[in-house]
Amino acid sequence: MARYIVKRFLLMIPTMIGVAALIFFMMRVVPGDIVELRMSGESGFASKEQIALERARFGLDRPLWRQFVEWMWGLARLDFGRSMWTGASIGSEIQLRFLLSLELAVLATSVAVLLAIPLGVIAALKQDTWVDYAVRIFSIAGIATPSFWLGIVLILGLLIIFKWLPPMVYTPPWVNPWQNLAQLIWPALAVGYRYSAVATRMTRSAMLEVLREDYIRTARAKGLWEKLILTRHALKNAMLPVLTVVGLEFAFLMGGLVVTEQVFNLNGLGLLFVQSVAHRDYTLTQALVLLVAAIFIIVNFLMDLMYAWLDPRIRY
Amino acid sequence: MRHANRWWLLSVAAVAFMTLVGAAGSALAQDKPRYGGELQFVVPSEPPSYDAHREETFGVTHPMSPHYNTLLRVDPFDKTGTKPVADLAESWTIAKDGMVYTFKLRQGVKFHDGTPMTSRDVKASYDKIIFPPPGVGSSRKSAYRAVEVVEAPDAQTIRFRLKWPESSFLLNLASPWNWIYKADILAKDMRWYEKNVMGTGPFLFVEHVKGSHWVGKKNPDYWDKGKPYLDGYRATFISSSSAQVAAVRGERAHIQFRGFAPADRDSLVSALGNKITVQESPWDCILMVAMNHSKKPFDDKRVRRALSLALDRYEGSKALSKIAIVKEVAGIQVPGTPWATPPDELAKLAGYGRDINASRAEAKRLLKEAGVEGLSFTFKNRGIPQPYEPTGIWLIDQWRQVGITAKQEIIEASAYHPMLKRGDFEVAMDFQCGFIVEPDLDLPRFLSDSDANYGKSSDKVLDDLFVKQARATDPEERKKYLRAFEKRLLDEEVHTFMTLQWHRIIPHSSKVKGWTVTPSHYLNNMLDTVWLSE
Numbered sequence: 001m002a003r004y005i006v007k008r009f010l011l012m013i014p015t016m017i018g019v020a021a022l023i024f025f026m027m028r029v030v031p032g033d034i035v036e037l038r039m040s041g042e043s044g045f046a047s048k049e050q051i052a053l054e055r056a057r058f059g060l061d062r063p064l065w066r067q068f069v070e071w072m073w074g075l076a077r078l079d080f081g082r083s084m085w086t087g088a089s090i091g092s093e094i095q096l097r098f099l100l101s102l103e104l105a106v107l108a109t110s111v112a113v114l115l116a117i118p119l120g121v122i123a124a125l126k127q128d129t130w131v132d133y134a135v136r137i138f139s140i141a142g143i144a145t146p147s148f149w150l151g152i153v154l155i156l157g158l159l160i161i162f163k164w165l166p167p168m169v170y171t172p173p174w175v176n177p178w179q180n181l182a183q184l185i186w187p188a189l190a191v192g193y194r195y196s197a198v199a200t201r202m203t204r205s206a207m208l209e210v211l212r213e214d215y216i217r218t219a220r221a222k223g224l225w226e227k228l229i230l231t232r233h234a235l236k237n238a239m240l241p242v243l244t245v246v247g248l249e250f251a252f253l254m255g256g257l258v259v260t261e262q263v264f265n266l267n268g269l270g271l272l273f274v275q276s277v278a279h280r281d282y283t284l285t286q287a288l289v290l291l292v293a294a295i296f297i298i299v300n301f302l303m304d305l306m307y308a309w310l311d312p313r314i315r316y
Numbered sequence: 317m318r319h320a321n322r323w324w325l326l327s328v329a330a331v332a333f334m335t336l337v338g339a340a341g342s343a344l345a346q347d348k349p350r351y352g353g354e355l356q357f358v359v360p361s362e363p364p365s366y367d368a369h370r371e372e373t374f375g376v377t378h379p380m381s382p383h384y385n386t387l388l389r390v391d392p393f394d395k396t397g398t399k400p401v402a403d404l405a406e407s408w409t410i411a412k413d414g415m416v417y418t419f420k421l422r423q424g425v426k427f428h429d430g431t432p433m434t435s436r437d438v439k440a441s442y443d444k445i446i447f448p449p450p451g452v453g454s455s456r457k458s459a460y461r462a463v464e465v466v467e468a469p470d471a472q473t474i475r476f477r478l479k480w481p482e483s484s485f486l487l488n489l490a491s492p493w494n495w496i497y498k499a500d501i502l503a504k505d506m507r508w509y510e511k512n513v514m515g516t517g518p519f520l521f522v523e524h525v526k527g528s529h530w531v532g533k534k535n536p537d538y539w540d541k542g543k544p545y546l547d548g549y550r551a552t553f554i555s556s557s558s559a560q561v562a563a564v565r566g567e568r569a570h571i572q573f574r575g576f577a578p579a580d581r582d583s584l585v586s587a588l589g590n591k592i593t594v595q596e597s598p599w600d601c602i603l604m605v606a607m608n609h610s611k612k613p614f615d616d617k618r619v620r621r622a623l624s625l626a627l628d629r630y631e632g633s634k635a636l637s638k639i640a641i642v643k644e645v646a647g648i649q650v651p652g653t654p655w656a657t658p659p660d661e662l663a664k665l666a667g668y669g670r671d672i673n674a675s676r677a678e679a680k681r682l683l684k685e686a687g688v689e690g691l692s693f694t695f696k697n698r699g700i701p702q703p704y705e706p707t708g709i710w711l712i713d714q715w716r717q718v719g720i721t722a723k724q725e726i727i728e729a730s731a732y733h734p735m736l737k738r739g740d741f742e743v744a745m746d747f748q749c750g751f752i753v754e755p756d757l758d759l760p761r762f763l764s765d766s767d768a769n770y771g772k773s774s775d776k777v778l779d780d781l782f783v784k785q786a787r788a789t790d791p792e793e794r795k796k797y798l799r800a801f802e803k804r805l806l807d808e809e810v811h812t813f814m815t816l817q818w819h820r821i822i823p824h825s826s827k828v829k830g831w832t833v834t835p836s837h838y839l840n841n842m843l844d845t846v847w848l849s850e
Binding site for chain 1: 364365451453454455457510511525526527528529552553554555556558559562563565566568569728729730731733734735767
């Protein structure tokens with residue numbers, strides 16, 4: 001197991017280098033750069049001299065290979081550089097938003113898991129009854145409804161019915177847990193619903209499959225208590241594909257909630273991501289892509305470990 | 317009986333008098349600024365750095381102007397946004413030949429760290445703007461080409477010596493970007509202000525949480541005694557327009573100072589009724605059509621003129637102003653401002669006539685004469701919904717009325733400028749936003765040597781007219797040159813042409829008082845005159 005963990009960590013290095021190289025060159029293929037955007041954005045005019053000065057300041061006048069080598073050398077020293085747009089260190093830009101994104105991802109995952117597992121199990125147990133149909137309608141509607149649309153509906157509902165809006169500024173949970181929850185619960189519900197819909201369907205189909213397995217029949221034939229069969233034998237085994245979905249969605253939530261964050265005005269990594277791309281903030285975009293890639297790799301790794309715990313037959 | 321009538325009349329008169337007095341008193345009480353409260357506003361953009369001398373976005377001026385003063389400012393109650401008034405300067409004199417401007421500074425002005433502000437600070441700030449050292453960016457350096465030197469003969473006097481007289485110079489010193497920085501700080505680090513705040517303004521800096529908000533609190537030692545009225549302000553950065561509207565509608569924000577779309581205004585008014593006050597103004601931003609003079613047939617002024625003649629600007633204004641942030645029919649200056657062309661004169665220019673059928677018949681004749689009947693081309697437009705997309709669709713429809721087929725190609729916003737600069741277009745949407753309506757600031761882009769002359773027109777007559785108007789010290793003489801410039805640009809040569817002026821719509825909480833909309837969203841953000849009625 002230890003060998004497997006070390007191997008997985010070592011594999012992260014070439015993956016990250018590949019991601020880094022890919023994003024570095026992809027960003028530069030896109031027309032327009034940060035200097036053009038910054039200097040010509042609103043007034044529609046900037047002198048050539050001014051643009052050349054700024055380009056030199058950001059090092060964008062140097063050959064591409066040199067820019068890449070310098071950036072990679074920085075990465076090797078864990079120096080991600082500074083945001084080209086704000087001038088602040090990349091670390092501080094990410095640190096500011098990381099907690100909010102993590103908290104939202106955890107809350108949305110909790111909403112999803114709390115809805116999906118009971119609903120999926122019930123639907124499987126009551127297959128082809130009205131309960132199953134109701135759960136299926138609920139989950140199909142969740143998959144078909146974009147989170148941002150549900151977010152807008154939630155906001156308008158709160159505004160029109162209760163004349164109330166969630167707070168617009170993030171308050172950490174240790175400062176004011178109530179205010180924190182008042183802000184984050186709505187996007188968590190909007191995102192968690194869609195997320196739960198996917199997980200519900202996965203739980204239902206995995207449960208149906210497992211419930212038809214020989215070992216379940218054997219357990220029932222032995223006269224084992226039904227509740228025990230379901231929780232210890234069926235659910236635990238059915239959780240493997242559900243865990244994959246939950247893990248991947250969690251990783252996605254860490255940087256992918258672009259529109260939902262805009263709708264709820266959340267200062268998270270998703271919004272930072274889209275702003276950095278829109279501003280052609282090369283250094284920040286590169287760092288964010290690396291961060292999201294690292295999150296995916298780590299989440300995948302943790303899921304592999306959980307597979308082994310859920311199914312003792314799996315060995316690394 | 318007669319007695320009774322007289323008493324009745326007297327009673328009515330007394331009641332009416334008391335009502336009038338009461339109403340006047342109540343109106344006066346309403347207009348008397350109230351102290352206290354925190355103004356909450358939304359900013360759709362965020363400051364890239366804290367240095368206004370180098371930045372170009374309202375994301376800097378909206379949250380940060382309250383920390384600073386400028387030498388002069390634009391009168392915060394002037395709806396045209398063109399009247400310079402004193403800020404740090406108390407008074408000024410202009411030499412008869414217009415070559416020397418001398419300003420007396422206020423006494424007792426202090427930076428937020430308690431140190432006094434003197435002419436040394438003003439000189440250091442203007443030297444940074446006009447003569448930046450190598451490696452230091454200054455976005456408005458070219459606006460002060462006329463300045464030869466800035467002098468500080470004594471602690472309370474600052475003097476600008478010019479190379480040539482410039483009629484717009486005084487107004488240019490009221491630029492909302494020219495914050496006065498502290499000389500000692502600049503002497504140590506010219507770029508200190510990119511990441512720090514230290515001004516003399518009505519509000520002290522409290523915090524900036526990136527991506528979230530900016531907070532300022534009242535400066536108790538502000539030099540303008542009795543101001544500011546607010547205890548503080550909180551600017552929240554919200555990029556999504558639906559979230560901005562929701563913030564105002566949910567009374568989480570009093571105002572957003574840039575502007576909303578007509579539909580947003582209507583939804584806010586219908587939801588909040590008299591809790592919302594709407595202020596509107598022509599906006600110092602305009603969409604123009606650039607025609608590439610190096611590509612045929614746009615080197616032919618008959619074709620360019622036909623493109624402008626095809627537009628029914630007056631009907632377009634009625635239709636588009638319902639769905640987009642455009643409205644006024646304008647020439648080279650914002651309507652209602654001092655140098656704008658009166659509507660009757662404007663109607664004499666190509667494409668501004670009231671008889672659209674005659675204009676379009678003329679357009680067809682010109683196209684035929686130029687041998688390009690059934691002309692078709694690609695029209696490049698910027699990938700931003702407001703107001704580019706509706707205006708682009710309108711243009712295509714108008715051109716179709718004279719037999720022109722234009723295929724619209726939308727270019728992603730960030731790639732748009734490089735495309736214009738490369739000249740990689742036949743006909744494209746061009747745009748300009750100014751911070752003060754002033755010909756010297758607005759017109760240089762049309763000159764032959766300008767980097768922003770994307771159509772690459774070359775016209776020495778036009779260049780000469782620009783210089784003449786800039787140096788004309790008599791307003792009437794200047795107007796004459798400006799009219800000639802406009803006629804040359806939009807009628808005789810049609811190097812480019814205007815679509816419609818943007819229209820600024822600010823629906824804000826009725827609690828917000830002491831703020832007046834101007835044509836520029838870069839102006840009037842110091843908040844020293846703003847107060848909350850409850």
